[in-house]
Amino acid sequence: MDSRPVYQLADGASRPRRLRTTPAIRRLVSENRLHPADLILPMFVKEGLEEPLELTSMPGVRQHSLDSLLEHARAAVAAGVGGLMLFGIPAVRDEQGSQGDDPDGILNRALRLLRDELGDDTVIMADLCLDEFTSHGHCGVLATDGSVDNDATLDRYASLAVAQADAGAHVLGLSGMMDGQVAAVRHALDATGHQDVVVLAYAAKFASAFYGPFREAVDSQLTGDRRTYQQDAANGREALRELELDISEGADLVIVKPGMPYLDVLADAAAASSVPVWAYQISGEYAMIEFAARAGAIDRMPAILESLVGFKRAGADAVLTYWAAEVAALLSGQTADSGAEPTTED
Ligand code: PBG
Numbered sequence: 001m002d003s004r005p006v007y008q009l010a011d012g013a014s015r016p017r018r019l020r021t022t023p024a025i026r027r028l029v030s031e032n033r034l035h036p037a038d039l040i041l042p043m044f045v046k047e048g049l050e051e052p053l054e055l056t057s058m059p060g061v062r063q064h065s066l067d068s069l070l071e072h073a074r075a076a077v078a079a080g081v082g083g084l085m086l087f088g089i090p091a092v093r094d095e096q097g098s099q100g101d102d103p104d105g106i107l108n109r110a111l112r113l114l115r116d117e118l119g120d121d122t123v124i125m126a127d128l129c130l131d132e133f134t135s136h137g138h139c140g141v142l143a144t145d146g147s148v149d150n151d152a153t154l155d156r157y158a159s160l161a162v163a164q165a166d167a168g169a170h171v172l173g174l175s176g177m178m179d180g181q182v183a184a185v186r187h188a189l190d191a192t193g194h195q196d197v198v199v200l201a202y203a204a205k206f207a208s209a210f211y212g213p214f215r216e217a218v219d220s221q222l223t224g225d226r227r228t229y230q231q232d233a234a235n236g237r238e239a240l241r242e243l244e245l246d247i248s249e250g251a252d253l254v255i256v257k258p259g260m261p262y263l264d265v266l267a268d269a270a271a272a273s274s275v276p277v278w279a280y281q282i283s284g285e286y287a288m289i290e291f292a293a294r295a296g297a298i299d300r301m302p303a304i305l306e307s308l309v310g311f312k313r314a315g316a317d318a319v320l321t322y323w324a325a326e327v328a329a330l331l332s333g334q335t336a337d338s339g340a341e342p343t344t345e346d
Helices: 016-020 023-028 066-079 106-118 150-166 181-191 209-217 237-248 260-272 283-294 300-314 324-331
Strands: 039-046 053-055 058-064 083-089 123-128 171-174 198-205 253-257 277-280 318-320
Touching: 016 023, 039 066, 039 106, 039 324, 053 209, 058 066, 058 209, 058 283, 066 083, 066 106, 066 324, 083 106, 106 123, 106 150, 123 150, 150 171, 150 181, 171 181, 181 198, 198 237, 198 260, 209 283, 237 253, 237 260, 253 260, 260 277, 260 300, 283 300, 300 318, 300 324
Parallel strands: 039 058, 039 083, 039 318, 083 123, 123 171, 171 198, 198 253, 253 277, 277 318
Antiparallel strands: 053 058
């Protein structure tokens, strides 16, 4: 039988595989690279904890005591992460979320501790929202009919913003999705001498099933959902409207969240935005990869790196990810390569 191929590429035909022949060539032609400074680590600190507590729905992620928070923050900074995003879990909650703007509230204490200890060595960010602090678990205060009262919430956000800035946060992450929140917070900061505190707006934040493990992380009290304030998963154009509004109200940075199911929104936002655009790879995305890897279905670190470089390819300038410290350490050569082919800059 004739074993010649039926069809052969002509001389001079395009052969894209040429640029894939060796790791060195692949590295040379890589269009996007992960760098430790592009990775931001979200961290949870819980009032009254003596020892850190690992989350069952997020293996490897902990609720921290103040001591363990500082220890892990130092390690993340040593690995070169771009910043830290803090979430606080108070011992007591009420309707107004008053622990959020109490200077002795757990989040504000943690911010003060990290700023005192780490100074300006890293960028310290605070989640600015009420859901961790309210007894009902909503991101805003409630009207008498039980609905989330947008405008009454703005006053609360303004007060949280000043408390967090006073505590030393460099960046405030406005994650509540209330209309007008960026303008309200910017105004409050400027009126109190905090002109240089950065506003990071969750411009496009979608109501998502992938927040599931976060509920455990912050001991959430929520019943029901957030669909009257977070966006519908079906709507991409609406995300651009939110982006435009946030930038016009003074947002310095914007986020698209969740990450992996919304890469199209991220790409559109990156193309349209005049300020840096970040992605938040959320708790459920973390859990999916961790549990799939534990089940032997996927190779853990290559999957993590692929998910992260995907955000860069879609246009993210930086990514919030619970793997930030681990991946930053890997990229900066502090830990061994675990079989993946990371695209490092150095
Ligand atoms: C609100 C907030 C949430 C997350 C970050 N900020 C929860 C929500 O909107 O329901 C989720 C982060 C994650 O799932 O990793 N304060």
